Amino acid sequence: MSFFPGKDPEFGDAASCDAVSQIIVPRTSDIGGFEVRRALPTIKRRLVGPFIFFDRMGPARFGGHGExxxxxxxxxIGLSTVTYLTEGEIGHRDTLGNHTVIRPGDVNLMTAGRGIVHSERTPEDLRLRPHALSGVQTWLALPESDEETDPAFGHTEKNALPTISDNGVAGRVVLGNFCGLKADVKTFTDTLFVDIALRPGARFQFPAEHEERAIYVLEGELTVAGDRFGQEQLLVLSPKDPIVIEGAGPTGCRIMLFGGAALDKPRHIWWNFVSSSKERIEEAKEDWRRGRFGVVPGDEEEFVPLPER
Structure with missing residues (x-):
């Protein structure tokens, strides 16, 4: 959803503990009452594992009456989108004919490959009554060998995802392998995405089994190696060393752990397009300008025009 005019993230204070190598402070954009915080990419940090884009959506409250x-x-092109909600619902449609409602705890993974079109709208039954919306949308850059793969879509309900529950720690493995648990969701490279809540004082070890790792603080506060960090910050972790995370403050915290294997080579990103080739992005621009991507069944009347930049 990079059509959101999200502002570039900023770096926070220098990390004071060896476990955290970078602190990224997303900048907030208000899009008609809907807040979006963009944490990746930044000038100094383009990716964490395959994650090339990380948007925090909301929390937002809609008052009904068509809001x-x-x-x-x-x-x-060239990526997989991952949508994960903590509140609310989003209706997804795409050019493959999929029509799905995303609910909290479910994971939508749409692989664009050589090209796909989709729309994301509030379901009709929510539009006339107050409702909330909150969650995360990320993009996974595809390996160079898979950038032109056939487009595909997968929806996995939360009950099918493995859960964590132990001594004040509760969570769900959304993508990849974590602490002996594996989410049955297809990814193209080693990928980690985990939703975890820690009560105040609860501790959890984040192992170093993945090449690159980061934490996004959705709610509350946590400590890492004795240093405290607040919500809406992205902490890029130092490689190779396991770290201990502890819930802090009066409510503890809810965080997203993510990362995985570093990509094989740098990626270019422009608007909604990701590729290892600048020429391929130029080709995608022309294809969208000329209407070659196809239409979304059930949502044929509107589209987002190519940005003039």
């Missing part, structure tokens, strides 16, 4: 999220059909 809703309406993301018109728009294209992607």
């Amino acid at each position: 809703a999220l309406d993301v018109k059909p728009h294209p992607h």
